Amino acid sequence: MPNEPAIFASEHEIEELRAEIRRLRVEQEEQKKQITEGGKGGGEKKKEDKKDEKNEEKQSHPVRNIVIAVVVLLLLVAAILFWLNSRHFESTDDATIDGHISGVAARVAGTVTGVYVDENQFVKEGQVLVDLDPRDYKVALDQARSQLRQAQAQSQAEQPNVPVTVVTNQTNISTTGSSVIAAEAGVAAAQRTYESALAKVREVEANNVKAQADVARYRPLADKDEVPREQFDQVVANAKALEATVEANRATAAAARRQVDQSREQLIQAQQRSEEAQQNAPRQIAIRHANVAIREASAQAARAQVEQAQLNLSYAKILSPVSGIIAKRVAEVGQHVTPGQQVALVIQVDDLWVTANYKETQLRRMQGGQSVRVYVDALDVTFDGYVEGMPAASGAVTSLLPPENATGNFVKVVQRLPVRIRFKKDQQGLNRLRPGMSVEPKTRVE
DSSP states (O other): OOOOGGGGHHHHHHHHHHHHHHHHHHHHHHHHHHHHHHHTOOGGGHHHHHHHHHHHHHHHHHHHHHHHHHHHHHHHHHHHHHHHHHTTEEEOSOEEEEEEEEEEEOSSOEEEEEEOOOTTOEEOTTOEEEEEOOHHHHHHHHHHHHHHHHHHHHHHHHTTHHHHHHHHHHHHHHHHHHHHHHHHHHHHHHHHHHHHHHHHHHHHHHHHHHHHHHHHHHHHHHHTTSSOHHHHHHHHHHHHHHHHHHHHHHHHHHHHHHHHHHHHHHHHHHHHHHHHHHHHHHHHHHHHHHHHHHHHHHHHHHHHHHHHHHHHHHTTEEEOSSSEEEEEEOOOTTOEEOTTOEEEEEEEEEEEEEEEEEEGGGGSSOOTTOEEEEEETTTTEEEEEEEEEOOSSOTTTTSSSOOOOTTSOOOOOOOEEEEEEEEOSSOTTGGGOOTTOBEEEEEEOO
């Protein structure tokens, strides 16, 4: 940032030349008065005075000519110096002071219960400007806190279900495993019973075959009365008994076979229950974890609602976002405001700059960092500044309705571009500046 006090030395020289010209003019006037007073003497000395006047005129003419020549020379030098000096500066009267204007708006709806500022009053950042009725938001906060406590209790109640489910699954897996082992043992026992019944069937069938053969052998002998009839009847009875035993043992073997099938079905069921318990164990645990997560999410949502309710309650006090001066107060006690409705305007007077609309032809040698002298009309004071930034576009282009030159009626107009000029710090009187004041900046371009 440039800060060279010597860059305006040429203006000081011009002021000195002007003072010298004024001094010479004063001396010339005094000489004329002396000549006039000398010509108004007594009538008795007219002849002598005429002679003196002639002598004085002869003496004064050369002095006057010299004075006139010096004055003309000084004026010519001053004009040349002024012309040379003006080549190094660009100025404009189309310039104003600008600043940040912060609009303060309500963030929640409510009724205004207090307004603590007025227009043109200085406020600090964070100062309370307006109060809204907070009762509705206090009730909403209490309700949100109750929902949070309920969600936290549900989350705490759900968390023990995870280890309970783990233990239950382990027990189910162990129990179904034991059932499988018992079913396998039952199948083995039923198989052995069935095999034993089959062995008895074969044994009885063998005895029955022998008994039937004995009947066949004894029948001819009994018919010939070669053997006692009692013995033959005994053989026949024995054969019939063995035949009945065969049928009974076959029925027992069939029952044992059905028992084997039943035991195998029980084994299959036990295996399925065991497999189901093993497969469902991690799923049930996952379900419990998901339930815990859902409860925790509900608790977090309730916590967020509490935070939102606290924010809404805090928004019942409308604070100043920046330090500055109240430019416009809109809020009034008893007024109902809605979110986004403006209640005041705050001007940041500690961060001001000049927007100078220079002609485009004046920007040829202008660049950032050049020194500027800013004359403020309202204060009749000149401040030092510098060019902070060159414009991005002309004012016409950035206007709401930019001109359209494609209509066939184009007339070339010298455009103006807004140049931002920043005041140098630590200057006396900067605190008296306000946005909107008219100024005349003079930028040194070389």
